[in-house]
Each structure stands twice: as C-alpha cells, then as structure tokens.
Amino acid sequence: MTTAPCGWTGNILRVDLTSGEIWTQPSTEYHLRYIGGRGIGARLAWEEIPPGVGAFDPRNPLMIFAGPLTGTSAPFSGRTIIMGVSPQSYPVEWFSRSNVGGHFGPELKWAGYDGIVITGQAERPCYLLIENARVELRDAGELWGLDTYEAQRRLMTAHGKGIRILTIGPAGERLSRIAIINTETESAAGQGGFGAVMGHKRLKAIVVRGTGKVHIAQPELFRRRCQAIAEEAHAPLGWPGPARLDPEKVVKYGERFHACTQGCTVRCSECRWYDRVPGVVRKGRLYSGQFHCASALFPGVPGTFYDWKLGFEAGFELSTICNEYGLNQWDILFGIVPWLRDCRRAGLLQDLDGIPIDPDDPHFWAELLRKIAHREGIGDALAEGGRRAPDILGFGREFADEYYAAWGYAGHWDGHGNRINEIFFPFWLVPALQWAMDTRDPLSSGHGYAQNIMTWSKHLSPQAGLDWDTIAEVAARVYGSRSAAHIRSGYEDKAFPAFWHGQRSVIKDSLLVDDQIFPRIYSEKTPDHFARALDMDGPSFEYHMFTAATGLDISEAEFERMAERVFNIERSVLVRNYGRDRAMDETVIPYFSKVEWWTNPELGERQALDVERFRRLMDEYYTLRGWDPRTGWPTRRRLEELGLRDIADELERIGRLGPA
Amino acid sequence: MKQRILLFDAVSCTGCLSCVTACSMAHTGAVSPASSRIHISFDPFENRWPAVYCRQCTAAPCAKVCPVEAIRLDERQEYWYVDYERCIGCMLCIDACPLGAMFYDPHHDQVIKCDTCGGEPACVKVCATQALAWGDAADRSLYRKQKGRR
Numbered sequence: 001m002t003t004a005p006c007g008w009t010g011n012i013l014r015v016d017l018t019s020g021e022i023w024t025q026p027s028t029e030y031h032l033r034y035i036g037g038r039g040i041g042a043r044l045a046w047e048e049i050p051p052g053v054g055a056f057d058p059r060n061p062l063m064i065f066a067g068p069l070t071g072t073s074a075p076f077s078g079r080t081i082i083m084g085v086s087p088q089s090y091p092v093e094w095f096s097r098s099n100v101g102g103h104f105g106p107e108l109k110w111a112g113y114d115g116i117v118i119t120g121q122a123e124r125p126c127y128l129l130i131e132n133a134r135v136e137l138r139d140a141g142e143l144w145g146l147d148t149y150e151a152q153r154r155l156m157t158a159h160g161k162g163i164r165i166l167t168i169g170p171a172g173e174r175l176s177r178i179a180i181i182n183t184e185t186e187s188a189a190g191q192g193g194f195g196a197v198m199g200h201k202r203l204k205a206i207v208v209r210g211t212g213k214v215h216i217a218q219p220e221l222f223r224r225r226c227q228a229i230a231e232e233a234h235a236p237l238g239w240p241g242p243a244r245l246d247p248e249k250v251v252k253y254g255e256r257f258h259a260c261t262q263g264c265t266v267r268c269s270e271c272r273w274y275d276r277v278p279g280v281v282r283k284g285r286l287y288s289g290q291f292h293c294a295s296a297l298f299p300g301v302p303g304t305f306y307d308w309k310l311g312f313e314a315g316f317e318l319s320t321i322c323n324e325y326g327l328n329q330w331d332i333l334f335g336i337v338p339w340l341r342d343c344r345r346a347g348l349l350q351d352l353d354g355i356p357i358d359p360d361d362p363h364f365w366a367e368l369l370r371k372i373a374h375r376e377g378i379g380d381a382l383a384e385g386g387r388r389a390p391d392i393l394g395f396g397r398e399f400a401d402e403y404y405a406a407w408g409y410a411g412h413w414d415g416h417g418n419r420i421n422e423i424f425f426p427f428w429l430v431p432a433l434q435w436a437m438d439t440r441d442p443l444s445s446g447h448g449y450a451q452n453i454m455t456w457s458k459h460l461s462p463q464a465g466l467d468w469d470t471i472a473e474v475a476a477r478v479y480g481s482r483s484a485a486h487i488r489s490g491y492e493d494k495a496f497p498a499f500w501h502g503q504r505s506v507i508k509d510s511l512l513v514d515d516q517i518f519p520r521i522y523s524e525k526t527p528d529h530f531a532r533a534l535d536m537d538g539p540s541f542e543y544h545m546f547t548a549a550t551g552l553d554i555s556e557a558e559f560e561r562m563a564e565r566v567f568n569i570e571r572s573v574l575v576r577n578y579g580r581d582r583a584m585d586e587t588v589i590p591y592f593s594k595v596e597w598w599t600n601p602e603l604g605e606r607q608a609l610d611v612e613r614f615r616r617l618m619d620e621y622y623t624l625r626g627w628d629p630r631t632g633w634p635t636r637r638r639l640e641e642l643g644l645r646d647i648a649d650e651l652e653r654i655g656r657l658g659p660a
Numbered sequence: 661m662k663q664r665i666l667l668f669d670a671v672s673c674t675g676c677l678s679c680v681t682a683c684s685m686a687h688t689g690a691v692s693p694a695s696s697r698i699h700i701s702f703d704p705f706e707n708r709w710p711a712v713y714c715r716q717c718t719a720a721p722c723a724k725v726c727p728v729e730a731i732r733l734d735e736r737q738e739y740w741y742v743d744y745e746r747c748i749g750c751m752l753c754i755d756a757c758p759l760g761a762m763f764y765d766p767h768h769d770q771v772i773k774c775d776t777c778g779g780e781p782a783c784v785k786v787c788a789t790q791a792l793a794w795g796d797a798a799d800r801s802l803y804r805k806q807k808g809r810r
Contacts, residue, residue: 072691073681073786103677103702110692153705161703184704213692213767216685223685230678230788254707257789259676265788267674273707288707 006217007068007550008036013113013135015128017201018058018120022135027114033643035546035559036067038097038509039566040115041083045095046569046647051577055087055193056175056200058121064108064166064206065116067511071109071214073223074545075230076514078262080105087177087193088328089439090387090408094578095570096439098194099509100166101261102187107164110210118201127205129159132212140204144173147324148182149289155207166206169326171373172199176383177408178328178372185289186323187260191409191441193385195326217551225548228533229541230265233517235524243269249312253277258290264514280314281366287320295319297333297420300359305419306333308359318365325373328385330441332369334410334418335386335403340368342399349396353377386410406435406588412443413450415596423454424600425607426490432592432614433498433621436585439574445515446505449497453485456522459601466522466529468602474522474529478539487602491613495620506563507542518542565642567625568634572647575633575656582618582632589614628658635660662738665797666774666781668711673791675702675709679783683774686782688767695765697774698783711792714761714774716740722753722762722773734775741775 004010005028012025030040041063053059063083070077079099086096108116111132118128125140143151148169155165165183172179172195179195180188189195198204216222243266249255254275257267264271270293279285299315300308310318322329337359343349344357351357353376355367371379381392387408390397403418405411411418414435415428423431430449434442443450453475458465466474468487475485479500483492504519520531520538531538543556574580592609599606622629626638635658639648651657683696693699698713720740723731730746731753733739742753753771754762765772774781784792 071681073678073685075678078676102704106677110694149705156703161701211692211694211766213684213688213690213695215690219685219689223682227786230786234788256671256707257674259674262677263681264674264676265678265786267789275707288705 004215005031005550006215007031007072007546008114009109009112009212009214011113012040013116013130015116015118015135015137016120017118017122017126017137017203020137022137024113025117031068031114031550032552033562034566034569035507035510035562036114037065037070037081037512038083038506039562040510041065041081041097042566042569042573044117045083045573046576049085049095049573049577053085053577055085055089055093055197057085058201059119060085060197060200062118062194062197062201062203063115064118066105066109066114068550069511069513069545071106072216072549073263074226074513074549075233075263075265076261076517077512078103078106078259078264079512079514080108081509081512082181082189082192082194084194084197086440087175087179087196088191088331088385088387088408090385092578094439094580095573096192097509098181098189098192098440099445099512099515100181100183100187100189102164102183103262104164104166104183104208105512106262107208107210109214110212111208112210112212116206118203121200122202125202125204127155127207128203130206130208130210132210140202143204145170148326149185149324151205152184155205159207159209163207163209165208167326168195168198168204169324169373171326171383172196173204174373174375174383175199176327176372176375177385177388178331178383180323180326180328182323182326186292186295186319187290188323188326190328191330191444193328216549218548222545222548225534225536225541225544228536229520229545232520232523232525232531232533232538232541234266243267245272249274260290260292261514266517268516270516274316277313277316279317280311281317281321281362285317287317289320289323291316291319294329294333298329298365301420305338308337310360310362310365314362314365318362318369321366321369325369327369327373331386331410332372334412335400336372336382336389337365337368338403339386339390339396339399342402343396346396346399352379401591402594405441405591407438407440409441411591412441413447414443414592415598416591416594419597421451421454422460422598423450424598425596425603426487426494426600427453427485428592428596429491429494429614429617430497430501432588432609433495433617434501436588436618437498437502437621439570442505445509446501447515448501448504448519448521449485451516452521464524470529471522477530477537478519478521487600491610491617495617495624498621499624502567503560503563504539506566507559510563510566511542511546513542513545561642565644568639568642568644569647571625571627571634572639572644572651575651576654579656580632582622582630585618585632586615628660631656631658633658662716662797664776664779664794665716666713666776666784667793667795668713669791669793670708670710671791672789673700673709673711674789675700676788677702678786678788679711679792682782682786686777687772690767692767694763695767695772697763697772699763712759712761714740714757715759716774716776721756721758725752725756727752739776740773742771742773744770747771
C-alpha cells in the first residue's frame, strides 16, 4: 500500500513565459472531482480564463494534460489533450480542445506531472525542457523556422533519443489558425489551431524526459482487467477493423503497422509506416514516416468525392510536407481543397497567384501547402482556415457552407459535407446533436454512436457484419430503447445517445484512452453481440480501469457524474465567456437541412433535416442535460446536484442562469 | 540447459511499449520504464527498433565480472538472476553486459535484469502482435528473428 497518489502524480506544472516563472500546483483535489485531463482543463478554464481572452492574448493558458491512466499499463492510454482558447474556433475564438497521440503523455507522467499550464508570452523563441523535477526554458533561436521533423531531430541530438517532444512548424510560427502541434512524424493535435497559440507565445517546443513512476492502487486487479480489455478490443469489425498490409508496399516501402500511441495493442488500419518513398514533387528526396487516418485521402480515393489522381507516392509526400510545415490535414483535405475545386469550377478562382488549381497535380498541392504555411499571397487568407478564407477573400462562401459543419470545422460522420464517412438518416441525427452542443468537431472523441453502428453493420461489412435488428438490440442495452439505433427509427430516441456519448467523450479525454476503441458496445465474440470481458460490461471498461488504478471507491454512477460535471463546467465557460446559448447551438441546422449525401437503403429516398423535429430533439437533449430548453443555459438545480454551486452563483450574477 | 528463451521480432513490433509497462508492473506493482527489465529503443524517425533485454548468455559476462558472485543461475540451471542479498551495487555488471541489458533501477536502488518471470514472461502475455515470443531455445532458426527481417 502506498500513500502516494495512484494513477495521477499530484502535480500540475505551471509556466509563465512572460516572467519566466516555473512552479507546481497540486492536482489531487481536481482529480477527485473532475477525473483528469479534459476535466481538469475545464475547471481551470472556469477559474482562470475571464471573458475577453482571445486565442492570441498572452493570458490564453495553453494546457497540455495527461490523465490518471496515462503512463500506466492500460491499453490505448498514450494520448494527451491540449486545451485553451482555440484560434480555429468560428465565429468566436473559444475554449476548446484537441488530442494528440505518440508517446508524450506517458513521459510527462513519469516526469512527475499530470499536466502543464503555460501562460504569458516569451520575448524570444524558447522551448520548455522538462527532466523530472528540473524544468527550464531554453533559447530556441536555432530551432525557430525549422520544420517539425528537423526541430525534433535537433532536440533529440541535443537531449538524447529518449526524450518526447511536442513542436510546431512554420505554420504555427506564423500564427496560422490551422496550425498543428506535432509529435513524432504524424501524431498531432491537428485541429483547433493550437500550434498558433504556441507560435504566439514564441514557444517552439516542449521536451520531456521522465524516469519516475505511476503508482497503481490494485496492481493485480488492474493487470487482469487491462489484459481482458485489450483482448476484447481485438475485433474484426468496428473501427479500426480488419487491417492488412499491402504486399507490394511491404516489399517496396517496408510497410508496417505502427502504434500511433503508446499502449495501442491492435494492428490499426489507421496507422502505417513507410520507408524511403520517393518524392514526386521534390525529386531525389526520400520520405519516411507514419501515415494515419485522414492522410489516406491525399493520394485520392477513386469513386469518392475525393477522387483526385495523385497516387500513393505523391500522396505520402504531400502528407509528410503537411506534417513538416505543421498544418491541419483535415481542414485541407475536407475543406480547403474541395472548396478551391468548387471555386475553380464556378469560375470564381482559376489559380493560386499564378499556379493553376488542379488537384490532380501534386505541384499544385505542394505550392498550396507552402503558401499557407508561409502566409504567402492567397496563402495568407487560407492560413486563416477554410471557414474564414471565403469571408476574407469575398467569394465562395456558399461552397464552404457545404463542407464546414459548424464552429470552423469541416464535417465528420455527418452525412452531408463529409463524403467519406458513409452514414445515412436517421443515424446522423445523433452526430447533428453532438455537433450542435460542442465547440468543435465532436466526432474525434465522440465516434461511439455513428462510427460503431455503420462499421459493425452488414451494410459496410457484408461478410461479418451485424444486421440492423441486432445492432438495435445491442444498442438498446446502452441507450435504453431499440429505437435509439434502428435503421427505420427516424427521430425517435435520438437525444439520449447524444447525451450519453457526450459523457463518454469527456471520460475518454480525461483518462485518457483512445476514442476509436472505446466505448466497447458491439462484439463478435459474445452470443448476444454485447461487448463483455471478465465480469465487466463493455461500456464500463473505462470505469473499471480507473478504479483499479486510482483506488477510488466510487460507483459507476458517481464516475459518470464526474463526466457530467465536467460537461456542465465546459458549457458554463461557454455561456459566461462567449454568450453561448440555444440560438448559437441552432446554427448547425442549415448544414444538416441540406439533402443528405447517402441514402438509407430501407427508406429509398435521401432525407434532409426536419427542423421542427430536430428542435424537439434539442429540447429533449437540454432536458437530459438539465439545461433550460429556451436559452440552453445550465440550471441551478443541475449545477448544484453536481456540486457546482459556485458556478450557478456566478451565472446568476451575470443573468445567464437557466430558470428552474 | 534452458528450454525456452525470450525472442523479439522487430518486424512485428508496433512500438506500443506495452512490454515495458507490463514488466515494470509485474516486478514492482507500479509503472516506470526505469524499473523495466526490457527496453525498446524507440526512435520516431525509424521504422523498427531493437529490444534490449537479457538473452541469458551461456557463459554470462555479468556473472563472471561480479566480485561477490551475486549473479547466479536459478535452481534449474536455466536463467541468470541477481541475488540481492549478495549484490553490493558496484554495477560492474552493467559495464560487462555486451547488450546493455543490465539496468539500474533508481526506484529500488538496485541493478535489474530480465529473469523471465519464472518462465511465464509478462511481456509476452501483453504483446498483441507476437513481437515477443517465448520460444524454443534449441531451435536456432529462431535467432534470425532477433535481427528483424525486412
């Protein structure tokens, strides 16, 4: 038995770049109420970010957090969450988040910290060096201007190969609203523009080495549970599903599966490595690195909306260039390039300062990325992200409206502007609600409803998928009714899944564990297709790992209440600082009111949102959340139930507390 | 004569480092790479990485160099382990190991090495891609895998 904290370390590292001051703050009380990670960030945002602090205000606190499971032997536990006032957020720069994989978070825990909060602005480029208790700001004059790969290599030369690094590239240095924070070759806080927050602070990189330890309250129980969960997560369906290497690329480029983050114990189809792929744009160069997820769109995907003809080699090169510059691949692939293509077809724009717009030409792409990263010519407007660029340039807004679901983010599992994640009515109703209630693309840590249902179905997995009735039955265990996830269920019972997955999203972002894997709902291993392992139900896996690691003697309902508490703090920050309300939530409606991209095979006709019925779903959602349906503001009753009386008092004082 | 040996296939290793955290857990109940008897020399700019762990040499240099004979074979004469009653902490064994597979654990102030977990290696149990295997020591063809074929 140990008296040291279990799971978390007990320390938050605080750095003020203006004064150069470095100190630590205790974290235990925050963990006991808000789990960790995203939960602590939310509370710190309430406490420390007053209204009026924009993304490029030195007071904007850049928060980099691990969670109680980070740096343990829990499977899928290597991720880190980054939070702060986000440059990409639209139309308002507000408090938001972005997660990053790689191996940084565990190292931060082993250095002795649950998270880092960085305020202020340095006078000259610097980097933060953390080696256990020794924390220093070092001059980054020699690193400023380097791409993210070269910067990391130089830091590894200086500090040894065992360090883990977060860094920005030229895009972040030039304050692009779509600048990423990168680690390794392709793990990044990709959305949110947090690379520009680091750039504004003149913080080039954060380097960590940790030789400490994370204590586990019940080691044998934890080990047994983690092992069982890791085995259960090996599924041939769902996401990431069955993954096979391409025999030709294995021979040519050494194609292998890599774990995109520490503790990932599946051979994920999302994450592969390639060696020495020859450059097409920069002939003579050989590119090596990881290739994840959205990157697979760079080569072009025949038969889809993203059918440019670049091919693998050019696609891999462009993905790498994008990572080196430190630019948001999602915004470029799902937003900017489709937008440019539309503008060209409509005769609104023929070229980028003389370079013809031709997505089949890799040189066009390379110039596009270079211009954006360096804010050159039209790149200066595009560096503001694909949502803002049309407003700045004065044309093409209607095309951007096709692709940008809400909040400055291109679509994801929405059935409309995102035209690679196949989903049809009624299933995108839940994502529509998730989009309405968030500060960003909610699907990146909220895949659990839409992605699971579609990828476990026979529709997308003809060989081994589950039929719609089975899916609805299994889903009923979690959502309380078959109508929540039945193909012919229409608007019935769609609010609860959105509410529930909101909690799951907080849980995943607070522990942290991987969103593609959790929550476990469906299974091919059990007779009733409901995920289980040992004595645990699938959706309870996170709770069981958390209690065995931390030793906290709480019920699962209390654990979920912690997540609900965090969700309410986030909402309260939005209400207090940015005037978030129902009217703002409803701005997602036009996007979903367009006719959907795919067709429900059992309905035979494409659907668009029925606005009145969707508004009633929103009413249901607000009621579940305990928010006033008219304003969308949290109520005193719910806030006090969650132990947030101080927040209720403040919202009341400023006249934004929901009645009753 | 040992029956089985820990084998590592770099081509299957995904760099998840579950072996490192599992080893630390199995031996100490806490998670710290500094307490792990296996290390993966992870480099984000490389495709594959070597695993460093004791290969249970036949005539172990660490045992030879130890001035107090603290490094000994277990009762079945199969695996080398450190007898902490005898160990004086001189760390000559760390210098002697040709693989760099003897480590110093600052959390317990002692040298540590793979002891095969009594024949049921914890790292093998958690390795999801069979990059780590508990293989037949007599099958010499398995030793090729140590280098990682392309």
